[in-house]
Amino acid sequence: MDARAHMTRIVHRSIAHSYPVAVRGEGIHIWDAAGKAYIDASGGAAVSCLGHGHPDVLKAMHAQLDKLAYAHTSFFTTEVAEALGEDLVAHAPSGISHVYFVSGGSEAIEAALKMARQYFVEIGEPERRHFIARQQSYHGNTLGALAVGGNAWRRKQFAPLLIETHHVSPCFEYRGRQPDETPRQYGERLARELQQKIEELGPKTVIAFIAETVGGATSGAIPAVEGYFKRIREICDRHGILLILDEVMCGMGRTGTLHACEQEGIAPDLMAIAKGLGGGFAPIGALLVGKKIFEAFEKGSGFFQHGHTYLGHPLACAGALAVQQVIRRDDLLANVRRQGEHLARRLGERFGNHHHVGDLRGRGLFQAVELVEDRGSKAPFDPRHKLHARIKQEAMARGLMVYPMGGTVDGQRGDHVLLAPPFIADSQAIDTIVERLGEAIDASIASLPGAGKKSR
Ligand SMILES: Cc1ncc(COP(=O)(O)O)c(C=O)c1O
Numbered sequence: 001m002d003a004r005a006h007m008t009r010i011v012h013r014s015i016a017h018s019y020p021v022a023v024r025g026e027g028i029h030i031w032d033a034a035g036k037a038y039i040d041a042s043g044g045a046a047v048s049c050l051g052h053g054h055p056d057v058l059k060a061m062h063a064q065l066d067k068l069a070y071a072h073t074s075f076f077t078t079e080v081a082e083a084l085g086e087d088l089v090a091h092a093p094s095g096i097s098h099v100y101f102v103s104g105g106s107e108a109i110e111a112a113l114k115m116a117r118q119y120f121v122e123i124g125e126p127e128r129r130h131f132i133a134r135q136q137s138y139h140g141n142t143l144g145a146l147a148v149g150g151n152a153w154r155r156k157q158f159a160p161l162l163i164e165t166h167h168v169s170p171c172f173e174y175r176g177r178q179p180d181e182t183p184r185q186y187g188e189r190l191a192r193e194l195q196q197k198i199e200e201l202g203p204k205t206v207i208a209f210i211a212e213t214v215g216g217a218t219s220g221a222i223p224a225v226e227g228y229f230k231r232i233r234e235i236c237d238r239h240g241i242l243l244i245l246d247e248v249m250c251g252m253g254r255t256g257t258l259h260a261c262e263q264e265g266i267a268p269d270l271m272a273i274a275k276g277l278g279g280g281f282a283p284i285g286a287l288l289v290g291k292k293i294f295e296a297f298e299k300g301s302g303f304f305q306h307g308h309t310y311l312g313h314p315l316a317c318a319g320a321l322a323v324q325q326v327i328r329r330d331d332l333l334a335n336v337r338r339q340g341e342h343l344a345r346r347l348g349e350r351f352g353n354h355h356h357v358g359d360l361r362g363r364g365l366f367q368a369v370e371l372v373e374d375r376g377s378k379a380p381f382d383p384r385h386k387l388h389a390r391i392k393q394e395a396m397a398r399g400l401m402v403y404p405m406g407g408t409v410d411g412q413r414g415d416h417v418l419l420a421p422p423f424i425a426d427s428q429a430i431d432t433i434v435e436r437l438g439e440a441i442d443a444s445i446a447s448l449p450g451a452g453k454k455s456r
Contacts, residue, residue: 020396025052028422028429030401038396039421041433042403046216046249046366046420049276050323050332057281057322064318073311081312084321088286091324093259093267097291100304101284101312105248106140108272108285109210112244113144114306116208116270119242119293122300128207131163132197134170136411137211138218139246139272148210151218152411166201168193170215171224174359174370175378175409187228195235208242208269209235213260216249220368220408220416221361223255229264242269242293248285249366252276253327253423256337256364263363269293281319283310332423340364342427343419346434356381356445365423370408371415371441380414383407385448388415394440394447402437417441 012019020032028051029037040048050057064080071078085099100115102108113131120128133139135150146155147162150170155162169176169190177186198206209232215222236243245268250260254276257263261271270293274285297304310316327333344360344367351357351369358372371388373381381387388404395402408414421433445451 027051027053028425036399038399038401039429039433039436040401041419041421041437042401043275043420043422044280044401045275045403046254046418047275047280049253049279049423050326051422051424052280054279054281054323054326056326057279057319060322061281061315061319064315067314069315070313072309074307078312078314078317080314080317080321084317084324087321087324088273088288091258092288093261093271095267095269095290095292096271096288098289098294100287100289101317102274102286102308103283103310103313103316104140104285105246105272105274106142106145107308108248108274108287109139109145109148109246110142111287111306112210112246112270112272113148113208115287115289115293115304116242116244118305119296120207122296125204125240128205130166130201130206131208131210132166132168132194132201132206133210134212134215135167136170136172136215136219137246138216139210139212140248149218150411151407153407154218154411166197168197170219170222171228172215172219172222173225174222174361177225183225184227187225187231190228191231191235194232198235198239198241203239203241206239206241208244210244210246212246212248212250213264214250214255214363214366216366216418217403217405218407218411220370220405220418221250221363221366222368223361223363224264229261229266233266244268244270244272246272248272248274249420250363252324253333253336254364254366254420255362256333256340258333260363277323278316278320279323281323282313282316284313284316284320327423335425336364336423339421339425339427339430340367343367343421343430343434346430350434350438351441354441356441362419365419365421365425367419369417369419369437369441371417371445380409381448383413387444387448388417390444390447391415391417391440394443395437398436398440400433400436400440402433402440 024031133148137150139145139149150167269290271288278284359370388406391404403418408416
């Protein structure tokens with residue numbers, strides 16, 4: 001049975017595509033209605049950090065459901081939301097004192113943008129109105145999040161609806177660092193670019209700089225070069241500009257530390273988290289809020305002018321709290337680091353000399369393979385071939401879920417495959433993932449028009 005065979009009424013992501021029907025999940029696997037098993041090597045889109053059907057999470061959610069499924073936040077708070085708030089602040093980057101709960105990543109970004117703007121109204125700097133973000137970034141699909149996002153293809157047809165935003169270069173070493181630059185010099189150059197953009201707009205008109213700590217969906221696990229974020233933090237501080245980090249995808253343990261920014265030695269003023277927060281057991285996201293921002297609201301209007309119906313949903317909070325407790329109890333971040341190293345090693349062995357793999361990158365269990373037509377020139381494949389879509393199909397045929405995407409270079413050209421296996425994966429699972437991915441990539445390249453000689 002597939003979606004088309006039973007005349008779907010759903011507007012699926014791709015209308016013409018037949019999706020298998022997922023019926024069951026356990027551990028690192030999802031099964032479809034035909035009984036076929038898929039290893040979830042991407043956690044969907046870096047969501048399912050504990051895999052599927054984790055018994056402790058289900059137990060906590062069942063218990064909450066039996067007590068109370070929903071209470072609107074304009075009437076009540078709940079024990080479970082308060083407990084999750086305490087838990088998140090206790091393990092947050094320094095300076096974070098409060099949490100604003102939402103239902104996903106885009107909502108967390110919308111809340112960040114509005115909170116950042118209202119903060120400056122609260123402190124008497126209403127002339128601040130600009131957001132600076134990075135090209136090739138992804139911050140979500142709602143209009144505000146899309147406006148700060150820097151992916152050309154995603155923005156294009158909606159451009160007339162988007163608020164004005166400004167973009168600087170991403171920190172994308174493979175594509176951006178010049179051959180005569182050290183990583184540090186490259187980071188310095190990017191920091192100068194931000195500084196120039198701020199001067200051009202007028203430092204007193206800028207609200208915030210927003211960036212994914214490790215780039216994800218649109219670029220494929222790109223960590224910053226050493227020192228980059230320290231310089232960014234300094235520049236923001238110098239001008240009283242807020243630093244908003246988007247750790248919706250790379251956060252909550254995915255890179256081997258609870259927050260990706262820990263590895264950069266900096267803390268943000270506001271930080272969006274989602275995906276791994278609830279591990280897919282229920283839709284949840286959160287905005288982590290710095291003390292100085294909270295206090296400005298507390299001393300000012302006492303009211304953040306925002307809100308949604310499902311803020312702090314008790315069932316979602318119960319799921320997220322259980323996910324975070326299991327990660328700590330089972331010391332799963334150590335496994336993320338250990339299996340992350342194993343994954344990097346295996347990818348290196350399989351693809352290090354592959355004619356069509358230009359770059360392997362990432363941190364922890366957040367890694368990517370970038371495909372190129374020519375390794376020497378880094379020229380991508382013709383985007384009309386949609387290599388990324390072929391890889392997804394070939395991987396699914398082999399019982400493997402990975403997260404390939406096109407437009408890696410500039411929103412149009414380039415292909416990469418993102419891997420984000422569950423934190424519970426063992427080295428045997430990692431070996432199987434790399435083996436199936438290798439087969440899927442080779443089969444996809446072999447299927448390209450005019451393919452042949454060079455594929456391995
Ligand atoms: C970095 C980042 N920010 C925001 C989002 C949007 O999150 P959601 O799809 O939950 O709205 C995503 C989703 O992929 C993301 O990767």
